[in-house]
Amino acid sequence: MSGHSKWHNIAKRKGANDAKKAKIFTKIGREMAIAIKEGGSPNPDINSRLRDVVAKAKANNMPNDNIKRMLDKYSGANGNVEYEAIKYEGYGVGGVAVIVETLTDNRNRTAADVRHLLDKYGAGMGATGCVGWQFDQKGVMIIEREELDEDETMMLALDAGAEDFQADEETFTVYTAPADFGAVREALEAKGLSFLEAEVEMVPQNYVRLESAEEMEKMRKLLDNLEDNDDVQSVWHNWENEDEFEG
Secondary structure: OOHHHHHHHHHHHHOOOHHHHHHHHHHHHHHHHHHHHHHOOOOOOOOHHHHHHHHHHHHOOOOHHHHHHHHHHOOHHHHOOOOEEEEEEEEOHHHOEEEEEEEEOOHHHHHHHHHHHHHHHOOEEEOOOOOHHHEEEEEEEEEEOOOOOHHHHHHHHHHHOOOEEEEOOOEEEEEEOHHHHHHHHHHHHHOOOOOOEEEEEEEEOOOEOOOOHHHHHHHHHHHHHHHHOOOEEEEEEOEOOHHHOOO
C-alpha cells in the first residue's frame, strides 16, 4: 500500500476494540503454531521463523504474557493442531487485485467462505497466479518518524542489508528481500529501533484507484469481511486510495 494509506491502516488497527485485538492475537497465535512446527522448536532464540512471528506480535502490541501463553499453548503435545496454509487470489471491484492468505484446519470451509465473499463484494475468485504476478514478496518494516533523523535511519537500514528505504511525513518504510528480513530487523532492533509493523508482505507493483463511493464501499466490505474470517491471516491488495473512504 502507499505510505499514507499504510499509516492510516496501522493507526486504525492500533485503536481497534478489544474484540478486534483478540482476533488479531488469535491469528498471530496460529502463525506461531506453524512456525513452531516447521522450525522444530518453541524457542525463538533458535527458531528464526518463530522469532519473526514474535516480532510481529510485539508490533501489534500483544502483551508479553499473551505471547508466552501462545508459545506454551502450541509447544509439545499441545501443539498438535493441524493448520494448512492456503493462498487464494481474485479481484475486488474496479480491477483491484486481492490475495488472501489463510491458515485452516478445513480447506473446504475456507475455500467456500473466501469464494463467497469475493463473489458477493468483488469480481470473484480466480485461479492460482491470476493476480500474484502483480505483487512482489518483500520484508517490510514500518518505523514511526518521531524524532528520528531520516538520513541516519536510512544509513542504519542500508548498512543492515535493506534493499530500499522510503520516507513520508509520519513513517519510514524499510524493504528487504524475504530471506534477509529477520537479520535486518534484528540489526535495527539492536540499534534501538522499534516497529509499527514488521513482517514479510506482498507488495503491489502497481495500484488501482476507485473513484465512486459505491465501489469504495463494496471494496471496504470485502476487505473487512475477509479480515474478520477466523481462517484468514492476511489480505493483500492494490487499492491505492483506501484511506479516502470514510464510510
